[in-house]
Amino acid sequence: MSNQSPFSLLATPTTLPIATIALVIGVFILDTLIDVEVAASVLYLPVVLVAARVFKTRGIVLVAVGCAALALLSHVLSPGNPWSTTAILDRLLGLAALGFTTYLVAKNRSAEEALAERVQLLDLTHDTIFVRDAKDIITYWNRGAQELYGWTQVEALGKVTHNLLHTIFPEPLEQINANLLRTGRWDGELVHSKRDGTQVVVASRWSVQRDQQGRPIGTLETNNDITERKRAEEYLQRQATLLDQTHDAIIVWKFPGEIIYWNRGAERLYGYAAKEATGRSSHELLRTEHPMPAELFEATIERDETWLGELRQTTRDGRKVIVDSRHVLVRAPDGQRLIIETNRDVTERRHAEEALRRSEAHLAEAQALSKTGSFSWVPNAGPTEEQLYMSDEWFRIRGYDRRIPMTPEVMFERLHPDDRERVQEIFNRTLAEGRGFDIEFRLALPDGSVKYLHSVARALRDASRLEIIGAVMDVTATKRAMERLQHAQAELARITRLTTMGQLAASIAHEINQPLTGVVTNAHTALHWLDAEHLDLDKTRMAAERIVRDGQRASDVIGRIRGMMTKSTPQVAKVDINGVIDEVLALTETELRMHSVGVVTKLAPKLAPVSGDRVQLQQVILNLVLNAIDAMASVSDRPRVLRIGSQLRTGGEVLISVCDSGPGLDPETTEKIFSPFFTTKEKGIGMGLSICRSIVETHGGRLWTEPGTPHGAIFQFTMPPEASGRV
Numbered sequence: 001m002s003n004q005s006p007f008s009l010l011a012t013p014t015t016l017p018i019a020t021i022a023l024v025i026g027v028f029i030l031d032t033l034i035d036v037e038v039a040a041s042v043l044y045l046p047v048v049l050v051a052a053r054v055f056k057t058r059g060i061v062l063v064a065v066g067c068a069a070l071a072l073l074s075h076v077l078s079p080g081n082p083w084s085t086t087a088i089l090d091r092l093l094g095l096a097a098l099g100f101t102t103y104l105v106a107k108n109r110s111a112e113e114a115l116a117e118r119v120q121l122l123d124l125t126h127d128t129i130f131v132r133d134a135k136d137i138i139t140y141w142n143r144g145a146q147e148l149y150g151w152t153q154v155e156a157l158g159k160v161t162h163n164l165l166h167t168i169f170p171e172p173l174e175q176i177n178a179n180l181l182r183t184g185r186w187d188g189e190l191v192h193s194k195r196d197g198t199q200v201v202v203a204s205r206w207s208v209q210r211d212q213q214g215r216p217i218g219t220l221e222t223n224n225d226i227t228e229r230k231r232a233e234e235y236l237q238r239q240a241t242l243l244d245q246t247h248d249a250i251i252v253w254k255f256p257g258e259i260i261y262w263n264r265g266a267e268r269l270y271g272y273a274a275k276e277a278t279g280r281s282s283h284e285l286l287r288t289e290h291p292m293p294a295e296l297f298e299a300t301i302e303r304d305e306t307w308l309g310e311l312r313q314t315t316r317d318g319r320k321v322i323v324d325s326r327h328v329l330v331r332a333p334d335g336q337r338l339i340i341e342t343n344r345d346v347t348e349r350r351h352a353e354e355a356l357r358r359s360e361a362h363l364a365e366a367q368a369l370s371k372t373g374s375f376s377w378v379p380n381a382g383p384t385e386e387q388l389y390m391s392d393e394w395f396r397i398r399g400y401d402r403r404i405p406m407t408p409e410v411m412f413e414r415l416h417p418d419d420r421e422r423v424q425e426i427f428n429r430t431l432a433e434g435r436g437f438d439i440e441f442r443l444a445l446p447d448g449s450v451k452y453l454h455s456v457a458r459a460l461r462d463a464s465r466l467e468i469i470g471a472v473m474d475v476t477a478t479k480r481a482m483e484r485l486q487h488a489q490a491e492l493a494r495i496t497r498l499t500t501m502g503q504l505a506a507s508i509a510h511e512i513n514q515p516l517t518g519v520v521t522n523a524h525t526a527l528h529w530l531d532a533e534h535l536d537l538d539k540t541r542m543a544a545e546r547i548v549r550d551g552q553r554a555s556d557v558i559g560r561i562r563g564m565m566t567k568s569t570p571q572v573a574k575v576d577i578n579g580v581i582d583e584v585l586a587l588t589e590t591e592l593r594m595h596s597v598g599v600v601t602k603l604a605p606k607l608a609p610v611s612g613d614r615v616q617l618q619q620v621i622l623n624l625v626l627n628a629i630d631a632m633a634s635v636s637d638r639p640r641v642l643r644i645g646s647q648l649r650t651g652g653e654v655l656i657s658v659c660d661s662g663p664g665l666d667p668e669t670t671e672k673i674f675s676p677f678f679t680t681k682e683k684g685i686g687m688g689l690s691i692c693r694s695i696v697e698t699h700g701g702r703l704w705t706e707p708g709t710p711h712g713a714i715f716q717f718t719m720p721p722e723a724s725g726r727v
Helices: 015-033 041-051 057-077 085-124 143-149 161-165 173-183 227-245 264-270 282-286 294-304 347-370 392-398 408-412 417-433 476-531 537-565 577-587 589-594 614-631 667-672 688-698
Strands: 128-133 138-141 185-193 199-210 216-225 249-254 259-262 306-314 320-331 337-345 372-377 388-390 437-444 450-461 466-474 572-575 597-603 610-613 640-648 654-659 703-707 713-719
Touching (some): 015 041, 015 057, 041 057, 057 085, 128 143, 143 216, 173 185, 173 199, 264 320, 294 306, 320 347, 392 466, 408 417, 417 437, 417 466, 572 577, 577 589, 577 597, 577 654, 589 614, 614 713, 688 703
Parallel strands (some): 597 640
Antiparallel strands (some): 128 138, 185 199, 199 216, 249 259, 249 337, 372 388, 437 450, 572 610, 640 654
């Protein structure tokens, strides 16, 4: 850094403004007098450079704008043709050079101004800040350093720091410098000597400055005088030695910060020696668990200056201890805030109390989570609290206020009228025979709602009394969920049947109509040949054979439809998946033809059979094929092609794929396409793909979709090898 003060960077000689004006006038006159084709605009560059020593950034820009204006005026006034190409290009090049130079000068000036402001700020801080080069020679010395150490800036600049201040280091200087170069920073405490010979203790922070190649060129050192605080800490430590005789753990730590005192009681309780604990954070060393967030805990101490309560801490050997703790905030003469923490071990006592509380809390929580209440009843002992006990969850389930005195009569008053007689009979038998019970019943609550309960109890009998101990569980949600599930399953089965029939109705009619039409046509032909004057048996036989062929064809169609619609439990068997694909394509032949869809098959030869239900696998492939046909219904600018294939994958797994050339699926639809009741069809119900996925997963496979290339969507599912299949 320069030895000048930051304010000298902005000062300029008084002759420079006059010289700047004279230079501008001279350049203008010269530029005006010489031929217009002579590039004289560049002569304004020295004007901008001189202005950089006179003005700040804004002034430099204004001078440059004025020079540009004068250059343009000279261009018009100069002898010669100002509008010739050469004159214009020369002038533009000169102005460009002027603008670029102005930009660089203004940028450099802005950086100098920013640097001057930062240097000025450094003089305002109370901390001592100085900069030393790679040889530890002082190159900057702020006002705080002058006030603390007594040397002026002029006296300090050029001196070796450690020789001037007689620095005492906490470790060898070579080791400090090595750490500084490795990490770029160093923090620690140093002892310096002032000009008058007195010593000060400073909290010192060093930061390395590097050039563009990463080489160290200097060190910024910031020091904060902590002499008074250190004296206060030493005084406090001397006083604290008196506390070593107590059995309590006494810790003194900076607020917030490091431990400065650790008595023998703390050594015995936590297992750390004083030298191990001193200088470390109390919270981190003991892994203190506060009853509130650490920030709020410290804020409370700062506000109230004292705190009493329990803390959980960890000893050196990992043992958890509970302490009765007292924190007191005190202030040292230098204003440093210190905390005196006194801890007494109450672990054993608290563990016994905590075990009881935890047991009760766990029981209550378990009852709330499982919606199970407990009760205990000693008959014929009077309705006192000791003889008739119900848990909080029991009251909640029954809908009673905990404050209501509970009697057997009150217990039975909310039973559903249809269940009251049965439940009372079971309770009476329990009292008479001393046996437990396991029953379900309903409650009729005052708001008109009905609850379903399941109650289990045991009867414990000794020589003097009978005690019934039991539990009651709220099973209302389970009951209603089962009812909804049964209803949904019935509706789903009905909708699936109706949907399948609706989708195949046109195909069924067309597939059967074709062979029946052939039968009728060939029958008429046979009759014609039989009525002919000359009987032609060969032609008649051919017509009859065509009748048999068409009849068989109609029979095959009906057989395939019957197989698809058969209602039976899944039949696990070996299934030729290629054969299933062929059957589905035959069944949908009319649909494909009616929608002008071409079919390309790529079936793996000699594919091993898979294990599964043939009808269910037909349903999956049929649904995917029909969806593909629907997806291509709106396509008119390219062929409608259905590609269906099978292949054997590693591990014996069979992959079946159905690909269409439709518009494809957007990402949002892809995520939801297999969700129940989600559909992209105007009249769809959104259950087809959900059912398909369920069938495939039941067989041990996986169904998913991917974008097609370049159009459409690919639906694929896998089937495990024959031995791995399951239904």
